[in-house]
Amino acid sequence: MPILVVEDEKKLSDILKRALKGERYSIDLAFNGEEGLEKAKRNNYSLILLDIRLPQKDGFTVCRELRQRQIHTPIIMLTAMGEVTDRILGLDAGADDYLIKPFSLDELFARIRAVMRRRRSTESDIIKVSDLVMDRKRHEVTRAGKLIPLTPKEYKLLDTLLSHHGEALTREKLLNYAWGPEFVEKGNELNVHIKYLRTKIDIGSKNPLVHTIRGVGFVLKESWLINSV
Numbered sequence: 001m002p003i004l005v006v007e008d009e010k011k012l013s014d015i016l017k018r019a020l021k022g023e024r025y026s027i028d029l030a031f032n033g034e035e036g037l038e039k040a041k042r043n044n045y046s047l048i049l050l051d052i053r054l055p056q057k058d059g060f061t062v063c064r065e066l067r068q069r070q071i072h073t074p075i076i077m078l079t080a081m082g083e084v085t086d087r088i089l090g091l092d093a094g095a096d097d098y099l100i101k102p103f104s105l106d107e108l109f110a111r112i113r114a115v116m117r118r119r120r121s122t123e124s125d126i127i128k129v130s131d132l133v134m135d136r137k138r139h140e141v142t143r144a145g146k147l148i149p150l151t152p153k154e155y156k157l158l159d160t161l162l163s164h165h166g167e168a169l170t171r172e173k174l175l176n177y178a179w180g181p182e183f184v185e186k187g188n189e190l191n192v193h194i195k196y197l198r199t200k201i202d203i204g205s206k207n208p209l210v211h212t213i214r215g216v217g218f219v220l221k222e223s224w225l226i227n228s229v
């Protein structure tokens with residue numbers, strides 16, 4: 001479970017890295033708000049530990065910008081002050097929890113586990129890759145916050161691709177999942193629906209998500225990851 005630690009104090013950052021690695025988390029570090037924001041936008045972390053007082057961009061701004069981009073990675077804010085206003089601002093900005101420095105590592109681990117537990121109980125309703133979000137409860141799909149109307153078949157196909165995002169899906173698998181095991185493709189149904197889907201979610205985006213894998217099928221993943229299929 002990858003965790004991003006955004007903390008400019010090198011000493012604390014090192015301690016957190018070592019401690020979290022000891023708990024079997026994989027850790028990525030960022031040392032200012034801008035770097036933290038970029039990394040959080042590009043990668044799918046399980047959690048972000050976000051310091052409030054940061055160079056370039058403070059933690060509130062980073063948190064707010066991530067939420068505005070529909071990036072819902074759980075965030076625990078780290079505040080040095082323990083001031084009530086900081087906590088309120090953090091939670092208002094969309095953070096899941098906060099910790100007051102200095103904190104014990106045991107408390108940090110407990111908070112991480114609690115936030116992840118809470119998130120797991122709701123995550124199956126919402127799937128997100130980059131700025132594409134599917135809310136299964138509401139049966140809604142948005143890209144960069146904009147609602148995208150889909151036909152039932154397109155929705156099913158996208159649901160399949162999202163549920164297996166990052167995984168190369170063969171034509172057989174996609175047809176099986178989205179059309180059902182009884183379905184026999186007569187024409188070009190899969191390609192046609194993939195084309196509709198791309199028109200709706202990818203056209204006009206600098207970061208197309210649906211990619212063809214020649215001779216295999218399709219994959220939904222961020223463009224910058226495409227060479228790692």
Ligand code: CA
Nearest residue numbers: 008051053054
């Ligand atoms: Ca700081």
